[in-house]
Amino acid sequence: MANPKNFGIKDIARAAGVSVGTVDRVLHNRGKVSEIALKKVNEVLQKNEYRPNLFARTLGSNKNYKIVVLQPEPADDPYWSLVNQGIEQSMKEWIHYGVTISCCYFSLHRKSSFESVAAKALKLKPDAILLAPILYVETISFFRVLKEKQIPFALFNTNITETDALSFIGQDxxxxxxxxxxxxxxxxxxxxxxxxxxxxxxxxxxxxxxxxxxxxxxxxxxxxxxxxxxxxxxxxxxxxxxxxxxxxxxxxxxxxxxxxxxxxxxxxxxxxxxxxxxxxxxxxxxxxxxxxxxxxxxxxxxxxxxxQNPQQQAVEGINCLANHLIFKREAKRVNLFPLEVITSQNLESYIQDQAEFTSVNS
Amino acid sequence: MANPKNFGIKDIARAAGVSVGTVDRVLHNRGKVSEIALKKVNEVLQKNEYRPNLFARTLGSNKNYKIVVLQPEPADDPYWSLVNQGIEQSMKEWIHYGVTISCCYFSLHRKSSFESVAAKALKLKPDAILLAPILYVETISFFRVLKEKQIPFALFNTNITETDALSFIGQDxxxxxxxxxxxxxxxxxxxxxxxxxxxxxxxxxxxxxxxxxxxxxxxxxxxxxxxxxxxxxxxxxxxxxxxxxxxxxxxxxxxxxxxxxxxxxxxxxxxxxxxxxxxxxxxxxxxxxxxxxxxxxxxxxxxxxxxQNPQQQAVEGINCLANHLIFKREAKRVNLFPLEVITSQNLESYIQDQAEFTSVNS
DNA sequence: AAAAATAGTGTGTACGTACACATTTCCAAA
DNA sequence: TTTGGAAATGTGTACGTACACACTATTTTT
Structure with a gap:
């Protein structure tokens, strides 16, 4: 053991002379703690920085998060098919951390489809939503519903600044x-x-x-x-x-x-x-x-x-939401992708790159 | 919750009609497994993709891996300073998984420094080494030592094909x-x-x-x-x-x-x-x-x-080795980076990317 | 005064994996 | 046949946290 062990919930309990259960209640303000115990635990917490072990936490609380993606129908457009490839890659990466991803597709031709598709998405009771706000008008009213239902969401591909999205992923x-x-x-x-x-x-x-x-x-x-x-x-x-x-x-x-x-x-x-x-x-x-x-x-x-790196935009969009849900990690408000120039001579190097694996821990 | 839970070691055991211990031995080729059990387990493994739960793994085995990076002194050259930034980012990413990274720098001016620096690197008893083989002649003899000591290593920046490096990360x-x-x-x-x-x-x-x-x-x-x-x-x-x-x-x-x-x-x-x-x-x-x-x-x-994206080259180099150590995952023999073209008009988008890159660090 | 509700606290189990150790199986040697 | 011992296999515990539950001690109700 090269590293000094992390100061964990057990150590707090021992130092405060209480049980781990009490410490747990203090840490999560679940109540049902006497003032005297509360004080003792807080004293220990002030003297020692407690950093919860995220592995143990996610393992212990076997929570399952659901993320829903709202994007145009991939079959309609090869661009959105690329986006979809990114989503599918993300699925495989996050499934092990208890994050499931499902997609709802709206049609670019029949804009009216958006409303019903959005409703369908909400029925899935998602913990977060990744959205490509292509159809400006149709999307705006959807934002209100999201705010009402307190569902965190991120945007990609196209930015709409006047919302309180967690993050925008895309290019300028x-x-x-x-x-x-x-x-x-x-x-x-x-x-x-x-x-x-x-x-x-x-x-x-x-x-x-x-x-x-x-x-x-x-x-x-x-x-x-x-x-x-x-x-x-x-x-x-x-x-x-x-x-x-x-x-x-x-x-x-x-x-x-x-x-x-x-x-x-x-x-x-x-x-x-x-x-x-x-x-x-x-x-x-x-x-x-x-x-x-x-x-x-x-x-x-x-x-x-x-x-425009559509696959990667999708991947990062999911990463942003998943990190938010699991690690409570704050996302960058704006995640701007580089504007990559492709010519006949560097084309090959990009095509080869396509199959690359990107790790989850970002 | 009808969650599509991951297919874990327990599920494998049940499906193969053996105990989790046996499955564990098969997965890590620890030996002491009968051919019949081996076959049964492998059959299950072929039909179902098993992807270990990283959280549980790092929690369960308190292993600490050490990776050492051998590169030119960052203070000598701004390029290698960028590489070093990538390394530092990687440190923060992998520390959670029990991987510690340390650096050894050699001088580009005094080539003879390489030998002593390489020796210093070996003294740290690394589980893997990431190496920038800039000094061709000096590096070649080092490879022999690595092979002898069975230390896995990856190359980046410059490729030397006639070695049995785990992977090369860089451009064509x-x-x-x-x-x-x-x-x-x-x-x-x-x-x-x-x-x-x-x-x-x-x-x-x-x-x-x-x-x-x-x-x-x-x-x-x-x-x-x-x-x-x-x-x-x-x-x-x-x-x-x-x-x-x-x-x-x-x-x-x-x-x-x-x-x-x-x-x-x-x-x-x-x-x-x-x-x-x-x-x-x-x-x-x-x-x-x-x-x-x-x-x-x-x-x-x-x-x-x-x-040439020096930071990212470093990051992927570490990723390759860390994945190898933790997941026993085989790396791509060659990981070619795209040849990115920067002009006055897309420069900003790359710099911005850079800034976020460093802000994630802190 | 007895019963019941309540606040405060501790214990135990689960999560999925790794690994040490206990147990069973099996075959060869005594 | 018994026994030794290796090979094969199963079991148990730990990792750090979350959470259900059981258990006291205290108060309220009947």
Missing amino acids: LYSSGRLAGELICLGQTGTGRFGVLHVDEDLNDSIHLVQKEKGFRDFIAGFYPFRHTVESLNRTSSTDSSFRKKLGQLLSQPDLKGIFVSSSRGTETAASILKGHGKGNIRLVGYDLLKKNIVYLKEGVIDFLIH | LYSSGRLAGELICLGQTGTGRFGVLHVDEDLNDSIHLVQKEKGFRDFIAGFYPFRHTVESLNRTSSTDSSFRKKLGQLLSQPDLKGIFVSSSRGTETAASILKGHGKGNIRLVGYDLLKKNIVYLKEGVIDFLIH
């Missing part, structure tokens, strides 16, 4: 847009014309894409103080003909320097369109390591991908 | 060089002249820098199939006048497109020289988030930093 989206701007301007000279594409997203509901676009525009404006154009195109559905027409016009502009796509799935779409128009050499910046994006990046159609 | 340096090439060529056209700088490094001893240079040259050769020049300059000391002269010549070449520095501390040096020559606009690619590098990146003197 304005900076993400700026980064996209930087990547698209690298080595460029002369005048600049750029496109920002939002594909199949409802801009009313998704502030996050607006933040990205703002960052992008701000950077471009700084880089080309005078002569630049940024056009924003929004595809509302896969059969949106006005979008096609506008995009066709944009692509035929001789001074078009690059295109920025604001979402991961949109990046696939944009790459396929560019390739179809024989414009694969136009600089294209998008998001995330979706399978198709990887292929387009290797081909050179996509030049840069910004990695 | 050839790819790192290729990535540098890609970053330096971005948006460049015409002919290309480039410089590769090795600053204050003994190339005989450090194969890793050679690997980076090879990757760099290979990429450039692919990008400029015909017209390109890559000059390699090696500064042996801070007063190396031939280096200064050659570098001055290189900087005056009109077609100089960029400079690649192979080490993190060298990047600082190169940036200061370029700035001094008024050549801050030449594209400069280097390594790591040293304080000065951060400043130069913000100023625009440095264009790209490749992040």
